[in-house]
Amino acid sequence: MRDLVNMERIEKRFPGVHALKGVGFDLRAGEVHALMGENGAGKSTLMKILSGVYQPDSGRILVEGREVMFGSPRAAQDHGIGIIHQELALMKDLTVAQNIFIGREPRLSFGRIDEARQNREARELFAALNIDIDPRRPVDGLSIARQQMVEIAKALSARSKVLIMDEPTAALTDGEIGELFAMIEKLKSEGVGIVYISHKMDEIKRISDRVTVMRDGEYVGTVEAQDTPISRIIEMMVGRALSDEAVVVPDLTRAETALEVIDLNRGREIRTVSFSLRKGEILGFAGLMGAGRTEVARAIFGADPRESGDILVRGHKADIRSPADAVKAGIGYLSEDRKHFGLALGMNVADNIALASLPAFANGVGRLDDGRMHRVARDFIARLGIRTPSEHQEVRLLSGGNQQKVVIAKWLLRDCDILIFDEPTRGIDIGAKSEIYRLLADLAADGKAIIVISSELPEVLRVSHRIAVMCEGQLTGFLPGGADTTQEQIMQLATDRSGLRQATRQEETA
């Protein structure tokens, strides 16, 4: 196979960071080359250089053997290099075809756009990809998976020979992932080279030919995907072998009930969900994307309204209509999207830890005791092992794992003893994950009642004392935690639509 791209000794420095230290990377025609590494390893920077977003300080880039210099994303595109960013960048009010041809619209005289030709060419593209999307409909309302297809079509319409995909499956369901992989296979067979950035080991095994691992801005090595065990790849990523501790399920039969949810309902998203949670228990919530787990959590927390259902905290009915009510009842919610829903990124560590408890630091006229606030923050930094130069550091400068610890500190300070973690390790390095798992176990041992929502089955099995599984808004069953429960058992419940059909029938007869 011939080489499409060779990157040699690429150097890149940002103020205060040596992002890439003499990194090399190559891509052959018709292969899927996975690029792996923890957050901050330099994968994205390297790919932004390849796609012309950044310029390297030194080093060479060759495309099909010829040295090139990309001054802009447009220049890279002209050399057949397309990138599909993790956060999709489509204009939702424009049509699908308008999005595909943005910046390259076919023209008629007097600067008029040839919409007919645009739509026709878009339709041909989709036909070649075996996808059924109407080019004339607006992008708004398309599922994330479909939007991604549009992005891919857009890259291909620019006659890309190289396609860079940054975590393309992050928001896709299993079915959609299958569809995406079929498309990747098709592109491969046509000789397109694909750079695939992902954290999901099983996907890497499924579709990639070679794997290149980076760590701390350095090239670690390239291996054949099929012959290399996952444990070896992880070792390359973190620089050491990870011990995999199993969960220890404590005996909670005599523990008091912390939270009871009875017949929670909202439309199609939450259908008569009931469960209870004991002090010291970690209840895992498993299910596919869109099963309603986050919706249940947000409804309990008062972030979204509920149609009916009762929430009992320590045996007493809690009237929760807003997050403020939930917090007063001692419930804390840690969102999967820390940056948007958990942290004030521009503010410092101390302010973020105190965010839910500010009035407790104020005197009668609302004057804040900054000294006490900072002392408390330093206590939490030490207790949770938050790696930060000081409590004055802005949280946006911390790593994902340390940001998560700041959010945890916020709820611990607020004295919440029911904590709901939504995807607690999303965007967190493998090395830091086990630290978060240990923290969860410690919190439970301290008597906190914990709900962990996770889409990663190994994670659910790794932390849960008991596992609740949801499917399409319904709780389809509970499984015990511990080594005897398998991923297959969870998947069976997660795809169990029998209860649902029954419920629908009942609705129909009623």
Next chain:
Amino acid sequence: MNATTDKTASTASQLSSGARLAGGAQQKLLAFASLIALVIGFSLASPNFFQVSNIMAILQATSVNGVLAVAATAVILTGGIDLSIGTLMTFCAVVAGVVLTWGGLPLPLGLLAAIGAGALVGLASGTFVARMKIPPFIATLGMMLVLKGLSLIITGAKPIYFNDTPGYTEISQGSLIGLVIPALPVPNGVLVLFLVALAMAFVLSRTVLGRYTYALGSNEEAVRLSGVNTNAWKMAVYALAGGICGIAGILISSRLNSAQPALGLGYELDAIAAVVIGGTSLAGGRGTVLGTLIGALIMSVLTNGLRILSVAPEWQTVVTGAIIILAVYADQLRRQRG
């Protein structure tokens, strides 16, 4: 033992405020340097510029815009905007006129009524924005027009004079400091601006309300999901800003010895300009009162200096506009590099 802990606490608190000042100072350095450069430039260009009387005139001219800009700073820090502050100022002046001249009530009641009316209107704007989720730009644009109309309706489009309220003009024109130190005849209006700015700086940096103001501008949803009643705090910020507009209304009517109902439109833009020149981000979460003061001073030094150099007023406006664009561009450059 207790004394020691208290001491550590207060040292820590001083340290933290020191660090915050240092961070903010960097942001304002450019604006401050521009202010100094303008003062030196005008002083060299004209001997009439750097005179005590002229400096006092500049300060006096800053007072009303400065007070309005302090009000605008708080709202802008939440990530909002208040376009009604100019006409609200006038409305409050009219309220003072109604209470004092028409009602013949004592002076303190008139002042209280003006400030109270401002706070109530601010609370209304805050309610539209926070509870009814009307975008701040639209809600306060509507409020701006409503207030302009109300002022004209109440007064029958004629000014209300304060001739029956002895000492009313002294509120802005007199000089308490001049009584004590005759060499330094700082007008009371400037003193008021100083006190308002000081109070707002305290609120923003040291109180729960202030911390939530920055937090709202930084990430409102995260604050809500922290269990904070964000609507109530946001309404409080708009109400506080409204009350300060009441103070601005008193200042301007004292200076003119009358409430001029047709006045006010356009003042909000000058105030917002001062806030922006002072380095406060229109996206919220970033900015300081000191920066706003420097911004307001830059605007009046510019107007005054250009007038002394006999530049036509039309050109003064052009220069002010260019300065706003330059100031924000410089801030962008700094952020991209940082």
